[in-house]
Amino acid sequence: MSDKKIRHVLGLSGGKDSSALAIFMRDKVPGMEYFFTDTGAELPETYEYLDKLEAYLGKPIARINATRTFDHLLKTQYNDFLPSPNTRWCTRELKIRPFEEFAGNDEVISYVGIRADEDREGYVSTKANIKAVFPFKESGLMYADIMRILNDSGLGIPAYYEWRSRSGCYFCFFQRKSEWVGLKERHPQLFKDAKQYEKFDPETGARYTWSQGESLDELEARAEAIKQNANQKIKSISAVSWQDKLAMIAEEEVDESCLICSL
Ligand code: SF4
Numbered sequence: 001m002s003d004k005k006i007r008h009v010l011g012l013s014g015g016k017d018s019s020a021l022a023i024f025m026r027d028k029v030p031g032m033e034y035f036f037t038d039t040g041a042e043l044p045e046t047y048e049y050l051d052k053l054e055a056y057l058g059k060p061i062a063r064i065n066a067t068r069t070f071d072h073l074l075k076t077q078y079n080d081f082l083p084s085p086n087t088r089w090c091t092r093e094l095k096i097r098p099f100e101e102f103a104g105n106d107e108v109i110s111y112v113g114i115r116a117d118e119d120r121e122g123y124v125s126t127k128a129n130i131k132a133v134f135p136f137k138e139s140g141l142m143y144a145d146i147m148r149i150l151n152d153s154g155l156g157i158p159a160y161y162e163w164r165s166r167s168g169c170y171f172c173f174f175q176r177k178s179e180w181v182g183l184k185e186r187h188p189q190l191f192k193d194a195k196q197y198e199k200f201d202p203e204t205g206a207r208y209t210w211s212q213g214e215s216l217d218e219l220e221a222r223a224e225a226i227k228q229n230a231n232q233k234i235k236s237i238s239a240v241s242w243q244d245k246l247a248m249i250a251e252e253e254v255d256e257s258c259l260i261c262s263l
Contacts, residue, residue: 004175009033010111011099012053012061014046014167016157017136018263019053020146022114025135026057032111035062035102039094040069041169044187045160052155064102066094070169080199082208084173091125095261096125111135113263117142162186169259170194173210178230179213181223193217 008029012018014036021263034057036050054061073093074080083090083196103110108130114120115136125132136146147171150156158167168174170183184191195216199208209215219226 004107007031007033007103007106007108008111009035009103009108012036012050013261013263014049014158015112015263016150016161017115017146019049019155019158021111021135022053022057023149023155024141025111028113029111032059033062034059035064035099037064037066037095037098037102039090039169040065041171043160043164043167043190044172045158046167049155049158056136056153056155062102064098066098067101069095070094074197075221079207082173082197082210090169091261100125100127100130103127105129107131109133115142115146116140166261171197171210172261173212175211176230177211177219177226180216180219181226181230184220184223191220 008031010018010022010025011030012022016191018133034054050061068077070090073089074082079091081087103125106129110125110130110132112132112134113136114134127256135141141149147157160167163186164179166172166174170187170190171225171247180191183194194210197208198210198215200215201207207215211219
């Protein structure tokens, strides 16, 4: 990098690891810029948690909105084709592109909350002016350390962990079936809103659903059975709290998740 001023930035997803990293770094990099790329479809609990985190950090968290909304992109560019794990256009358009615009052509060090006990790669920009660093990895901090950082700060983990294991859009296709049931119970209007995106083409028989293999109407019809299965799984995990249990389930499934949305 040249002798131009270097910006230090830390992206928050509303998830536990990036939040813990912000707390961990608070007094280490005075000029740190915190930001959150807002898809406009985040959970209310995420916004509430970010407000609390902002107060704790004593610094603003820049809310970066994509210039083109999900609905706009869906209609004008993706022909109603919902994103899915294989065609994750939403991540590119609503998370990565706004971040790169935020960085601009500045020389940027981006702090990423991947832990020492994780064998995965976060989003690392291919732009030459953005360099990613991994303080948890460098300091050998693991899952238990992250939970301790959050608890010691008094913030704990975001309230959505009561029913969902990751941050991200309310309609995120990475949600487990039981999390869709959680959305229906906690945020019935958002569940209804998610349904509005699903489509059935009677001519071709093609179905555009969020959850694999079934529509949200079909999923809703078997909500009780889904809940019972999920409860049995949670009971079988011997962790001290339900928050830990949910966070541990998320860890098991981490490879499927959208890292930049939920770290
Ligand atoms: S949280 Fe899910 S739906 Fe939202 S941008 Fe990320 S992958 Fe897409």
